[in-house]
Amino acid sequence: MSRLRRFFGTPEAIAGAAILALLIVMALAAPLLFPGDPQAIAGPALLPPFQDWSLPLGTDRLGRDVLAELFHGARTSLAVGLAAAAAALLIGAVVGTLAGFAGGLIDEVLMRITDAFQTVPSFLLALAFVSIVGPSLGVVVAAIALGAWTGPARVARAEVLSIRERDYVAGARVIGMHPLEIAFHEVLPNALPPVLALSSVIVAAAILTEAALSFLGLGDPNRVTWGGMIAEGRTVLRTAPFLSVVPGIALVLTVLGVYLAGEGVVESTAVRRSLS
Amino acid sequence: MTRAFTLIRRRLVGSIFVLLLVVIGRFLLLEAAPGDAVDAYIVSTGGDAGMIELLRHRWGLDQSELTRLANYLWALLHLDLGQSVTFSRPIRDVILERLPTTLVLMGSATALSFGLGSALGIYAGARPGSFRDRFLSIGSLALYAVPGFWLGLVLIVVFAVDLRWLPIGGIETIASAKTGFSRASDIATHLVLPVSALGFIYLALYLRMMRAGMAEAWRQDFVLAARARGLSRRRIVLAHVARNALLPLVTMLGLQSAQMLGGSVVIESVFAVPGLGRLAQEAVAGRDTPLLLGIILVSAVLVVVINLLVDLAYAFLDPRVGAGEARA
Numbered sequence: 378m379s380r381l382r383r384f385f386g387t388p389e390a391i392a393g394a395a396i397l398a399l400l401i402v403m404a405l406a407a408p409l410l411f412p413g414d415p416q417a418i419a420g421p422a423l424l425p426p427f428q429d430w431s432l433p434l435g436t437d438r439l440g441r442d443v444l445a446e447l448f449h450g451a452r453t454s455l456a457v458g459l460a461a462a463a464a465a466l467l468i469g470a471v472v473g474t475l476a477g478f479a480g481g482l483i484d485e486v487l488m489r490i491t492d493a494f495q496t497v498p499s500f501l502l503a504l505a506f507v508s509i510v511g512p513s514l515g516v517v518v519a520a521i522a523l524g525a526w527t528g529p530a531r532v533a534r535a536e537v538l539s540i541r542e543r544d545y546v547a548g549a550r551v552i553g554m555h556p557l558e559i560a561f562h563e564v565l566p567n568a569l570p571p572v573l574a575l576s577s578v579i580v581a582a583a584i585l586t587e588a589a590l591s592f593l594g595l596g597d598p599n600r601v602t603w604g605g606m607i608a609e610g611r612t613v614l615r616t617a618p619f620l621s622v623v624p625g626i627a628l629v630l631t632v633l634g635v636y637l638a639g640e641g642v643v644e645s646t647a648v649r650r651s652l653s
Numbered sequence: 654m655t656r657a658f659t660l661i662r663r664r665l666v667g668s669i670f671v672l673l674l675v676v677i678g679r680f681l682l683l684e685a686a687p688g689d690a691v692d693a694y695i696v697s698t699g700g701d702a703g704m705i706e707l708l709r710h711r712w713g714l715d716q717s718e719l720t721r722l723a724n725y726l727w728a729l730l731h732l733d734l735g736q737s738v739t740f741s742r743p744i745r746d747v748i749l750e751r752l753p754t755t756l757v758l759m760g761s762a763t764a765l766s767f768g769l770g771s772a773l774g775i776y777a778g779a780r781p782g783s784f785r786d787r788f789l790s791i792g793s794l795a796l797y798a799v800p801g802f803w804l805g806l807v808l809i810v811v812f813a814v815d816l817r818w819l820p821i822g823g824i825e826t827i828a829s830a831k832t833g834f835s836r837a838s839d840i841a842t843h844l845v846l847p848v849s850a851l852g853f854i855y856l857a858l859y860l861r862m863m864r865a866g867m868a869e870a871w872r873q874d875f876v877l878a879a880r881a882r883g884l885s886r887r888r889i890v891l892a893h894v895a896r897n898a899l900l901p902l903v904t905m906l907g908l909q910s911a912q913m914l915g916g917s918v919v920i921e922s923v924f925a926v927p928g929l930g931r932l933a934q935e936a937v938a939g940r941d942t943p944l945l946l947g948i949i950l951v952s953a954v955l956v957v958v959i960n961l962l963v964d965l966a967y968a969f970l971d972p973r974v975g976a977g978e979a980r981a
Contacts, residue, residue: 509686
C-alpha cells in the first residue's frame with residue numbers, strides 16, 4: 378500500500394497514470410463505441426472538426442470518421458507497444474542470463490551478437506525485416522523486438538554477473554541442481570528488477586517505431602494506426618493540417634504517459650535505472 | 654600517443670568481428686526474402702524461363718548457399734555490394750552518392766542536440782530541484798515523446814506553409830544554377846527544418862543526462878572542497894560540476910549515432926532530402942532488398958567508425974581511459 382502511495386506521490390506519476398488509464402479505456406471501448414469497420418466511409422470527405430456532432434473530429438480525405446480511427450488506432454499502438462516490449466524484455470533477459478551465467482565462450486559469442494545488433498540502426502533493421510517478410514501485426518512486433526532486446530540483455534548480464542557469485546547460487550550448485558535450472562529458476566528472477574525498469578523506455582520506443590513504420594506505409598494495412606493516419610493526412614497537409622496534427626498529439630500524449638508512469642514506478646520502487 | 658594506437662587496435666579487432674556478424678546476418682536476411690535478384694529484375698523487364706535460367710547462372714544464384722556466401726564475402730572484400738535493381742547501377746555508387754547529404758544532416762543535428770542539450774542541461778543542473786530544473790525536465794520528456802516525422806510535419810505547416818520562411822523540402826532549389834557561397838547558403842536554408850526536426854528529439858536525451866550527471870556530481874566531495882576554497886558559484890558549476898558530468902555525454906554521442914541514422918530515414922522522407930535514409934525508403938518502395946541491406950551494412954560501418962572516433966575523443970578527454978591497456 379505504501380508503495381502505491383509513493384507512486385502517486387508526484388504529480389508527474391499521477392498525470393502519467395491518468396493518460397495511460399484513458400488510453401486503455403479508449404482501446405477497450407473502441408469496438409463498443411465505434412462498432413464496425415473504422416476504415417469505412419462515414420460521411421463527406423475532409424469535414425473539419427467540431428462541425429457535425431455525429432462526427433466530432435471530422436473526416437479524412439476518404440470520408441472516414443477521424444474519432445473512430447483515433448480510438449481504433451489506440452488499440453494498435455498499445456498492442457504493438459506492449460507486445461514488442463514484452464518480447465524484447467524476454468529475449469533480452471534470456472540472452473543476458475545465459476551470457477552472464479555461462480561465461481567464457483558462450484558469453485563472448487552472445488555479447489558479440491548483441492554488439493552486432495546494436496551496430497545496425499534498429500529502425501533500419503525493422504524496416505528491412507518488415508519489407509522482406511511483409512507487413513502484418515505480428516511481423517511489426519517481431520521487427521521492433523529485434524532491435525530492442527540488446528539493452529535488456531546488457532542489463533540482465535551485468536546483474537547476473539553479480540548474482541551468480543552469491544551464496545544461494547553456490548548452495549544450489551552444491552545440492553546438484555542443473556546449471557540451466559539454476560540460471561532460469563534462481564538467478565533470472567532475481568536479475569529481473571533492473572531489467573524491468575527499462576520497460577517504460579522500451580514500450581515508448583516501440584510505440585514510436587510502430588508509428589514511424591506505419592507512417593512509411595509498412596504497418597498492417599488492415600488496421601488503423603496513428604502513424605498511418607498521419608501519413609494519410611500528409612497528402613492534404615496544406616488544406617487540412619488537423620488530419621496529421623490530431624493523431625500526432627495522441628501519439629505524443631501516449632508516449633509521454635508511458636514515460637511519466639514509468640518514472641513514477643522506478644522512483645517508487647527505488648530501483649536505480651542503469652543505462653544500457 | 655601509444656595509448657590511442659592501442660585503443661584503435663583493440664577496437665578494430667572487435668569491430669571487424671562485429672561487422673562480419675552483420676554481414677552474415679545480412680546474407681541470411683537476403684536468403685529469407687521471397688524471390689531473388691533475378692525475380693526482381695524479371696518483374697521490371699520481363700523475360701522467359703530460358704532468360705531466367707541464364708541470368709541465375711550468370712549472377713551465380715544457382716550455386717549452393719555456402720558458395721554464394723563465399724562469393725558474397727569475396728565481392729565485399731573488393732567493396733562490391735552488388736547491383737541495385739531499381740537504379741540499375743552498382744549499389745556502392747548509389748550509396749556513396751547519397752552518403753554526404755546524410756552525413757551533413759546527421760552532423761548538424763548532432764551538433765544542435767549535443768550543444769543545446771548540454772547547455773540547457775547545465776542550466777537545469779546548476780540548481781537541482783529548482784523550478785527551472787523541473788520545468789526543463791518535464792519539457793524535455795515531452796519533447797522526447799514527440800515522433801520525429803510528426804515534428805517535421807508540424808514544422809512544415811508552421812514555417813513553410815503558413816509563414817513561408819523556409820522551403821518545404823528538398824536539398825536545394827532545383828535548376829537554380831547557383832554556385833559557391835550562394836549554393837551553400839541555399840542548401841543550409843533547406844536543411845534548417847530537417848536538422849531541427851532530427852536534432853530537437855535527441856536534445857532531450859543530452860539535457861536529461863547532463864542534468865542527472867550534475868545532480869550526482871553536486872554530492873561529491875570535490876564540490877564541497879571547491880566551495881570551502883571559496884570559489885564562485887559560476888566557477889563551481891562550469892569547471893567542476895558540469896565538467897565531470899560531460900564525459901558520459903560523449904559516450905552517448907557514439908551510442909546515439911545508430912539511433913540518429915534510423916531517425917534520419919523518416920526525416921529525410923518527410924522533407925524529401927535525397928540522403929541515405931530516403932534511399933532506404935525508396936529501396937523499400939521498389940522492393941530492392943539488396944540495396945536496402947547494402948544501406949544497412951554501410952550504416953553499420955558508419956556507426957562503428959563514429960564509435961571509434963568517440964572512443965578516441967574520450968581517451969583524449971579522460972587520461973585514465975586506456976592507460977592500463979597501453980601498459981599491459
